[in-house]
Amino acid sequence: MDCVSLHVENPSKDGDIAAIMGFSGFGKKARTFDLDAIFEQTRRTAIERSQKLPAEGDEDDDDLVGPPLPPGYSGRMAEEEEEDDEEEDGMQDEDDDNPVRKIPDTHEITLQHGTKTVSALGLDPSGARLVTGGYDYDVKFWDFAGMDASLQAFRSLQPCECHQIKSLQYSITGDVILVVAGNAQAKVLDRDGFQVLECVKGDQYIVDMANTKGHTAMLNCGYWHPKIKEEFLTCSNDGTVRTWDLNSEKKHKAVFKPRSQQGKRVTPTCCTYSRDGKLIAAGCQDGTIQIWDRNLSVHTKFHCRQAHVPGTDTSCITFSYDGTTLASRGGDDTLKTWDIRNFKKPLNVASGLTNFFPMTDCSFSPDDQLLVTGTSVKKDEGNGKLVFFNRTSFQKVYEIEVANASAVRCLWHPKLNQIMVGTSNGLAKVYYDPVKSQRGAKLCVVKSKRKEKQAETLTQDYIITRELHVVFVQQISHGVAVLIFLLTFTYTVSVIYVAFS
Numbered sequence: 001m002d003c004v005s006l007h008v009e010n011p012s013k014d015g016d017i018a019a020i021m022g023f024s025g026f027g028k029k030a031r032t033f034d035l036d037a038i039f040e041q042t043r044r045t046a047i048e049r050s051q052k053l054p055a056e057g058d059e060d061d062d063d064l065v066g067p068p069l070p071p072g073y074s075g076r077m078a079e080e081e082e083e084d085d086e087e088e089d090g091m092q093d094e095d096d097d098n099p100v101r102k103i104p105d106t107h108e109i110t111l112q113h114g115t116k117t118v119s120a121l122g123l124d125p126s127g128a129r130l131v132t133g134g135y136d137y138d139v140k141f142w143d144f145a146g147m148d149a150s151l152q153a154f155r156s157l158q159p160c161e162c163h164q165i166k167s168l169q170y171s172i173t174g175d176v177i178l179v180v181a182g183n184a185q186a187k188v189l190d191r192d193g194f195q196v197l198e199c200v201k202g203d204q205y206i207v208d209m210a211n212t213k214g215h216t217a218m219l220n221c222g223y224w225h226p227k228i229k230e231e232f233l234t235c236s237n238d239g240t241v242r243t244w245d246l247n248s249e250k251k252h253k254a255v256f257k258p259r260s261q262q263g264k265r266v267t268p269t270c271c272t273y274s275r276d277g278k279l280i281a282a283g284c285q286d287g288t289i290q291i292w293d294r295n296l297s298v299h300t301k302f303h304c305r306q307a308h309v310p311g312t313d314t315s316c317i318t319f320s321y322d323g324t325t326l327a328s329r330g331g332d333d334t335l336k337t338w339d340i341r342n343f344k345k346p347l348n349v350a351s352g353l354t355n356f357f358p359m360t361d362c363s364f365s366p367d368d369q370l371l372v373t374g375t376s377v378k379k380d381e382g383n384g385k386l387v388f389f390n391r392t393s394f395q396k397v398y399e400i401e402v403a404n405a406s407a408v409r410c411l412w413h414p415k416l417n418q419i420m421v422g423t424s425n426g427l428a429k430v431y432y433d434p435v436k437s438q439r440g441a442k443l444c445v446v447k448s449k450r451k452e453k454q455a456e457t458l459t460q461d462y463i464i465t466r467e468l469h470v471v472f473v474q475q476i477s478h479g480v481a482v483l484i485f486l487l488t489f490t491y492t493v494s495v496i497y498v499a500f501s
Contacts, residue, residue, distance in 0.1 A: 103388065239268070
């Protein structure tokens, strides 16, 4: 009570009471703000700034966005850098316009199929698996994602016994593979090499080949329909081109019979579908190229009588991705392009391209600007090459020396931008670019590098462990030696002590 009354009656003694009670104070006065004065000051500041801006700023400052330029960085320097950037963009655009820059040839891997000619190549749409076939009757399966540094095939088989493999191709879904060999019956295998279908063989004693259920002579080529996953195409020495349905193995779907100018039977050596699947084309032994409507098998829709030299095997015909141009690789050492709307004469001709094999390929680049084919050489007489031509000018713009053997098969995958090549000495080469190419062969290369790093790390760990072991043994040996010395010294001293005592 005394303390309270003292506090009330003598407020000036608050400091003493706070000191006695151990407090630093009984609180501070709340700050008060004059809002009218604050608003007035803010208004005046805004007016002053708005009056100073036109005087201090330049006319160009209204266009500036973002923070100010750093000290020493003038507008001229900025303009020069912008010009440099524009020049770099222009050079980049020029590189993009140059199709040669897109050729993926900076890196390569080599797969050893065997010792004889690799006459067939097939790459699935995803680019994960490759199949190779050859004159040794073998078909080998390669899995890029599962291969190790040894680059070995995970499966090898002979689906057509003792017949050379002529053609291999994955379907558009990638789940089955068409196998065309030197016999009369094409086969379809699944991704692991198990047989799904074997085409029926026709009766060779029937004169009209349209009345037989299948081919009666050796096959030359085969091709999947680009839109219908169950349909494929084959051509044979019996003078017919036949379409087949994967779900009907007892008989072909349709028969197309190439004819000479005199109406005689001629042998188709290669065949293909157009990109939309509406046309069927065949290159024949008499030098003609004949094209039918897929739904009308009687008469040809387009016909060129003198496409190549008669008696030479046209080894490949293929359509461009835009569907307007047809390219043909002749046994007469030529490569030609055709406009099927004006099929009388070729658009362009390249000669002097040696061809010793009845399945030498030609292929369009993924952007349709280049055309590539392989060249043949005699044994130990030079290197086979991949030769690239500009589709428009048909000038040779690039070439790659593949090996000291013929370049027989070439496949330019449109999605991966990788080039596969089969050679006459049993090799299958894959060309790619780490930047311009997609997955495919890059998978096994990355895995190989990773395993090499792991092996290097393990080797280093082993060396370090071995050195530590040596040091540890040396230390133990040194310790044992010291212990033996101490024991020996103690024993000697004790003996001497006993002797003198």
